[in-house]
Amino acid sequence: MDGFQAGRRKLLGAAVxxxxxxxxxxxxxxxxxxxxxxxxxxxxxxxxxxxxxxxxYYGIMARPVAEDFKRNxxxxxxxxxxxxxxxxxxxxxxxxxxxxxxxxxxxPEELAIxxxxxxxxxxxxxxxxxxxxxxxxxxxxxxxxxxxxxxxDLAQRSGAKVAVVQLPDQLxxxxxxxxxxxxxxxxxxxxxxxxxxxxxxxxxxxxxxxIIKLAKARGVDVILDVAQSWGQLxxxxxxxxxxxxxxxxxxxxxxxxxxxxxxxxxxxxxxIGIERxxxxxxxTDIRSRVHSGTVNAAxxxxxxxxxxxxxxxxxxNRGRRLRALRDHWVSQLRGHDGVxxxxxxxxxxxxxxxSFRLKGHTSFEQNVAxxxxxxxxxxxxxxxxxxxxxxxxxxxxxxxxxxxxDLDQLVAAIRNLA
Numbered sequence: 001m002d003g004f005q006a007g008r009r010k011l012l013g014a015a016v017x018x019x020x021x022x023x024x025x026x027x028x029x030x031x032x033x034x035x036x037x038x039x040x041x042x043x044x045x046x047x048x049x050x051x052x053x054x055x056x057y058y059g060i061m062a063r064p065v066a067e068d069f070k071r072n073x074x075x076x077x078x079x080x081x082x083x084x085x086x087x088x089x090x091x092x093x094x095x096x097x098x099x100x101x102x103x104x105x106x107x108p109e110e111l112a113i114x115x116x117x118x119x120x121x122x123x124x125x126x127x128x129x130x131x132x133x134x135x136x137x138x139x140x141x142x143x144x145x146x147x148x149x150x151x152x153d154l155a156q157r158s159g160a161k162v163a164v165v166q167l168p169d170q171l172x173x174x175x176x177x178x179x180x181x182x183x184x185x186x187x188x189x190x191x192x193x194x195x196x197x198x199x200x201x202x203x204x205x206x207x208x209x210x211i212i213k214l215a216k217a218r219g220v221d222v223i224l225d226v227a228q229s230w231g232q233l234x235x236x237x238x239x240x241x242x243x244x245x246x247x248x249x250x251x252x253x254x255x256x257x258x259x260x261x262x263x264x265x266x267x268x269x270x271x272i273g274i275e276r277x278x279x280x281x282x283x284t285d286i287r288s289r290v291h292s293g294t295v296n297a298a299x300x301x302x303x304x305x306x307x308x309x310x311x312x313x314x315x316x317n318r319g320r321r322l323r324a325l326r327d328h329w330v331s332q333l334r335g336h337d338g339v340x341x342x343x344x345x346x347x348x349x350x351x352x353x354x355s356f357r358l359k360g361h362t363s364f365e366q367n368v369a370x371x372x373x374x375x376x377x378x379x380x381x382x383x384x385x386x387x388x389x390x391x392x393x394x395x396x397x398x399x400x401x402x403x404x405x406d407l408d409q410l411v412a413a414i415r416n417l418a
Contacts, residue, residue: 035317037400044401050379051406055399056200056228056353057383059254061306062400068305069256072298084297096303100261103307105236111261112290113300117227118146120246120262123289124223125150127273128192128244133159136187138220139194140165141387142201147225151194163187169390172346173207180211184218193220195242198228201385202342202393203353205229212241221271227251232351234316243268252318255306256299262290318400322352325398329407330354338418342393355385355393358418362391370394370417378413380406 043062046052052060061069076083093113101108114120125147131137137160139151155162165183167176184190193215198205212222224242229235231252237245248260264272264286274288281288310318333339333356343354361367367384371394374380386392398407 035313035321037321040313041401041403044399046401050375050381051402051409052381053396053398053402053406053410054381054383055402056203056251056395056397058250058257059252060399060401061254061256061302062309065254065256065302065306065309069298069302072301076298076301088297088301092297092301096300099304099307104261104263105238106263107266109286110263110266112264112286113292113295114246114260114262114290115258115292115295116248116250116260117225117246118144119290119292120248120260121147121223121225122150123277124244124246124262124264124272125154125194127275127277127289128154128221128223129271129273130221131155131158131160131191134161134189135191136161136163136189137192137194138163138165138183138187138190140167140196140199141389142167142199142204143194143196144200144225144227145387147194147196151192154192160191161187161189163190166389167204169202169340169342169388170344171204171349172344173210173349176204177207177210177214181214184214184220188218190218190220193222194225195222196225196228197240198226198232198351198353200228200353201387201395202355203228203350203395203397204343205233205349205351207348208240208242216241228353229351231310231315232319232322234319237263244272249303249306253306253310255303256296258296258299259303262286264289313400319351321400322398323350325402325404325407326350326352326354326396328404329396329398329411332408332411333414336415336418339414340390342388342390352399353395353397355388355395356414357391357393358414364392367392367394373417374413378409380410380413 044060045063096113097108097111100111137151137155139148141164152162165179167179195206195208195211197208208224215222222242223244224240226245226247230247243265245263249255250257250259269286272289276291277288278291330341334341338359340357343350364384364386371382371384374382383395384392385395
């Protein structure tokens, strides 16, 4: 059993060590802003037969994280249920919650581990308890499809009305605030508002702090989707002002697929029900709001390694680098007669994700065809998105392994297609 005990100490000790490190607050120095991006890019093992510019789906694990994941898979496969039931089920998950709490700036008892933002947000939306017949719920045309579906279902079950905010293609931060202010005034019985910090269609960064203040002043609760912003933008959860938040760790933090968490401010826990929850926990425990079944434990065991690398790079540095890569290609196409850039250049209104549309190509089918041409003719992988007011578009998302030469290749291809 000596090898078993050593492995157990390694896996659980890694989480404890990271917890102590990050809980010490800014005891670790912030990474230097002059990061060696070429060395960081080389730490990713990526396919060489195409240019991957579709990284908003999920993030490739850097080599140190991927290697840790493989070790965890091997360990879990070797010790199987013994490890899960005797070491990881409670103690390991508790340590992960403590670790995540140190990163997010909230108390561990306000966090529950999930398989991703979708599961987190569906639990929050579907179990929201304060709606009455005749109330309204509100979401925008740019919010994530699965969250729209959950809001529609909640409205149907509770007898509430649905109000959809139409956000225009050409948007800035003040216009977004004004649009939500107008919508809330027009729907005075709104009780619940869904907001998406960075939407997955165009990449616009919604000024959620200002909008949440507007909503709360009117007695409107907000459920906030930070799937695209957590790990890309530099903030702590309390900075945003939302009482209910869903997030994942497999996009911009670079953890394995199937890792995420939900946040409920402890004073608001009673307002989220426990349908399809976990009665093994007291109703006063946030974990009673989630029952994911048998989770991918090896993926969860890899979260400390992902967070360590994320810390080593620094979220502010990461954000600056991703915005610089985005600016590199957008600046070359901004103003092109045949290309519409949907995401503004206003400071604070964009991150890595930006979408474009070729003039006159507004149907989803047309944009899917263009995506296919990009990958088949130019070996550049992107994705078509529908939902923007002006029609479908193509989303471009670089990662930390992206080179400026890759983006120059994209610019040349778009010019040819336009």
